[in-house]
Every structure is written in C-alpha cells, then in structure tokens.
Ligand SMILES: Nc1ncnc2c1ncn2[C@@H]1O[C@H](COP(=O)(O)OP(=O)(O)O)[C@@H](O)[C@H]1O
C-alpha cells in the first residue's frame with residue numbers, strides 16, 4: 001500500500017458565506033517530500049486553500065486530511081499540535097514589526113518549546129545562516145529590503161523544522177535576483193528538511209523551474225494539473241494562456257459588460 | 268410616511284448594530300480574561316506594555332497635571348479669597364484633583380496617547396497578517412498580543428492618575444504659595460485635614476482603575492476588530508478616542524453618583 005500523502009483534499013467545497021462557494025470540488029494531494037505548486041489568477045481561491053490546510057477555516061463539504069488528521073472534525077487542541085508541524089510563509093512575510101530579526105526567528109522556539117536560551121541562540125543563527133542572513137540578526141524588520149524580509153520570514157517558518165511548508169505568493173514584489181534566490185531556497189529547504197511543500201503563486205517561470213507538480217486553479221476549481229514538463233507542452237487553452245502569459249484566451253480579458261458600442265452611444 | 272419608516276428602519280439598524288458590537292466586545296473581553304495566564308506567568312510581557320502605555324504617557328500626563336494644578340490654584344484663590352478663606356485653596360486643589368480631575372483628565376489623555384497607539388498597533392499587526400502568522404505558529408494572539416496590552420493599560424492607568432494628581436497639587440502649591448503668597452503651613456495643614464484617605468484617595472483610585480479597564484478594553488477591541496486595511500485601522504483609532512472619551516465621562520457620572528451622594 002502506498003504511503004499516505006501529507007495533504008489530501010477530496011472533493012472539497014468551501015464558501016465564506018452561504019451565498020457563494022469560493023472553492024468547489026477541489027481534489028489534490030501533496031506526497032511526502034514533494035514540492036507542489038498551486039497556480040491561478042488573483043482571487044481564484046489559492047489562499048483559501050492554504051487556510052483550509054492550516055485549519056483556519058473548515059471545508060463546507062468534502063474531506064480534507066493533513067498528516068492523516070481529518071480537518072473537518074479536528075478539535076482546537078489537536079489543531080494546535082498539528083500546526084507545530086506546519087510552517088507558513090505569508091505573502092509579505094508578516095514579520096513581527098516590534099521584534100528584531102533574531103527575535104522573530106526565535107519566536108516560535110521560545111513560545112512553543114522549552115529549549116534553553118543558549119540552544120535557541122545557536123538554532124536561530126543556524127536558520128538565519130541557511131537563508132544567508134546570519135549577519136542581519138540584529139536588524140529590525142523595517143531595515144530590511146523586501147527580499148531580505150521574505151528570507152527572514154522563511155527562516156522563521158522553518159524554525160521548528162516543519163514537515164509541511166506552505167508558501168503564499170513568495171515571489172510577489174521581488175526583483176528577479178531575490179526571486180531566484182527565494183525559489184532556490186524553497187527547493188533546497190524542502191529537500192534538506194525532508195519536508196513537503198505547497199507553493200501558491202502566479203509566477204509561472206520560477207515555479208515551473210523548482211516544483212515537482214502543478215495544479216491550476218480558476219474560479220475555485222482545479223482545471224488542469226501535471227508535472228512541469230507536461231504543463232509546458234500542454235495544449236489545453238487555459239494552461240497555454242497562463243504559461244505563456246497571453247492576455248486573452250479561454251479566460252476573457254474583459255470583465256462582463258454590455259456591448260461597447262451601445263454603451264458609448266449612450267443607450 | 269415612507270420617509271419616517273425609512274428613518275425608523277435606519278435607526279433600528281444602527282441600534283441593532285451597536286448592540287451586536289457590544290456583544291462581540293463582551294465575548295472578546297471574556298476571551299482576554301480567560302487567556303490572561305501568560306500575562307502574569309511571563310510578567311515581562313506585561314512589563315513591556317506597561318512601559319509602552321505608561322512610561323510613554325508620563326510626559327504628557329505630568330505636563331498637563333502641572334498646568335491643571337496651576338489653573339486650579341489661580342481659580343481657587345480667586346474664588347476663595349472672596350469668602351476670606353484663601354487658606355483653603357490647598358484643600359480645594361487637592362480634592363478637585365483626587366476626586367475628579369486626576370482620574371478623568373489622566374484617562375482622557377491616556378486614551379488619546381496610549382489607547383490610540385494600542386489600537387493602531389494591533390490593527391496593523393492584523394492588516395500585515397502578523398496575527399494570522401502567530402496563529403499558524405500555534406500561538407494564540409489574544410494570549411500573546413492582546414492580554415499583555417490590556418493588563419499593561421489597566422495597571423498603568425491608576426499610577427498615571429496618581430502622578431497627575433501629585434504633580435497637579437505641586438502646581439497649585441507653586442501658584443498659591445510661591446506666587447500669590449498664601450501661608451505655606453495653612454496650605455498644607457488645611458489640605459491634610461480635608462483629604463480623607465478612603466473617600467477621596469480611595470474613590471479616586473477606584474475611578475482611575477475603572478477608566479483604565481474601559482479605555483484599554485475599547486482600545487484592544489477596536490484594534491482586533493478593525494477591518495484589515497489602512498482605512499479600517501485609521502477609523503478604528505478614531506473610534507477608540509471617541510468611545511473612550513464618552514465612556515470615561517459617562518462612567519465618571521455614574522461612579523460619582525454612587526460615591527459622593529451628598530454624604
Ligand atoms: N475572509 C474572507 N471573507 C470573505 N470572503 C473572502 C475572504 N477571504 C477571501 N475571500 C474571497 O474569496 C475569494 C478567494 O480569495 P483568495 O483565496 O484570497 O484568492 P487568491 O489567494 O487566489 O488571490 C475572493 O473572491 C475573495 O474575495
């Protein structure tokens with residue numbers, strides 16, 4: 001029998017309110033040790049999927065399992081235990097603005113473990129070294145560039161050696177060099193930690209370079225999936241549009257509107 | 268007719284909204300109290316917030332206290348001298364400050380200096396997903412962020428009110444004794460005779476304690492409840508100051524009526 005995947009969603013639907021489903025019938029798996037990308041336009045529900053996996057929200061229907069726990073029925077105490085095994089990188093890093101770089105990375109260790117301060121010090125410096133920022137441990141978050149802040153957040157995310165890392169748009173707003181650095185770090189840390197990772201992104205180039213498998217999300221549904229090679233060669237209209245960055249394709253460029261001519265003529 | 272119905276409809280919706288929010292705020296403060304353990308077990312968390320809320324307000328509280336005391340000295344002398352009892356100016360300054368102005372003005376200043384800062388800080392932490400990040404690290408933001416700020420404010424407020432009154436009394440002394448020339452011995456001895464430890468100092472302390480709870484409660488709730496946008500946080504900051512001022516003055520009336528029923 002195959003090993004149970006770290007994350008498995010089966011036919012999951014979810015709505016923030018009863019009127020509108022944000023996710024419908026999502027099925028996806030993240031096998032152990034793999035780096036999986038969720039791609040799709042803004043507002044299609046990618047962050048919502050991560051929230052379901054973190055137990056911030058619960059599926060309206062379907063089954064969601066993380067580390068074998070059923071996320072629809074999990075109790076809060078268990079959930080906190082589960083979260084110790086997860087790390088999440090938020091879109092803009094979400095560093096604690098009132099703590100130094102060192103204290104940010106030390107935060108999960110101080111809050112969630114009983115390690116003595118001397119060991120925490122060594123661990124923090126090791127984590128910072130892994131992202132190349134050991135020298136920046138004394139700085140405050142507002143003194144960091146966007147790319148550096150993202151790397152510190154990454155060091156904080158891996159502070160407790162999570163078995164599942166989730167990255168919410170880690171590439172947004174970065175210059176090409178920082179972007180490539182973060183991409184390589186995500187891949188390297190995944191393999192070094194023996195962890196599994198989900199990366200939410202709309203940066204096609206960088207993510208196809210580093211991931212093992214891709215899911216395309218549009219309007220709350222998974223509309224295509226495959227390995228990076230298969231995706232690059234895919235003839236499916238949406239995938240072509242997304243991978244090659246064409247403005248108009250199966251997803252229209254225009255928000256629904258009355259006919260242009262009629263509206264301009266004032267009718 | 269239509270208009271009147273619409274008016275009642277809008278009024279009802281507002282009242283309804285206000286009551287719902289009050290309900291949320293009550294549940295929120297219960298959660299804060301329930302999760303207050305770490306604020307005392309790891310008291311450094313709270314000390315840090317006492318520093319930010321209390322020590323940062325110290326300058327504005329002291330300066331305002333001095334001016335208010337000096338004004339009381341001037342006005343008090345001007346009124347009392349008509350009744351040939353200028354010696355009583357010391358007790359008038361002290362009673363006004365200890366019973367009313369110390370707690371009330373210090374709380375108003377505290378709301379605009381520290382309360383608004385607490386709201387803005389928590390609101391920004393929410394907007395920038397710092398609270399969500401904390402939750403994903405299995406750390407409860409109410410226990411780690413909100414409760415220490417709440418207790419920091421509650422502990423600071425009576426101390427600030429006391430400092431306000433002490434500095435104010437000194438201001439009154441400067442004006443009445445040093446500047447105008449009221450007899451120094453009479454100034455202090457009249458004050459000592461008039462001020463009662465329980466009904467004046469004690470009641471003033473209770474007032475400042477109650478105001479501290481109200482202001483900090485409003486501040487942490489508005490911050491935590493703020494819509495996670497720039498406008499959301501700035502609106503919440505304004506609401507903290509406005510609601511705090513109303514709460515302080517309203518509670519002051521109620522407390523005064525309960526404490527000093529012409530006894
Ligand atoms: N807290 C929320 N309450 C209600 N609706 C939300 C909330 N968060 C997101 N949404 C809605 O859910 C949809 C998907 O959002 P999200 O998952 O953030 O998209 P993405 O991360 O792919 O850009 C959007 O239409 C958004 O408006």
Ligand SMILES: [Mg+2]
Nearest residue numbers: 046047048168
């Ligand atoms: Mg998103």
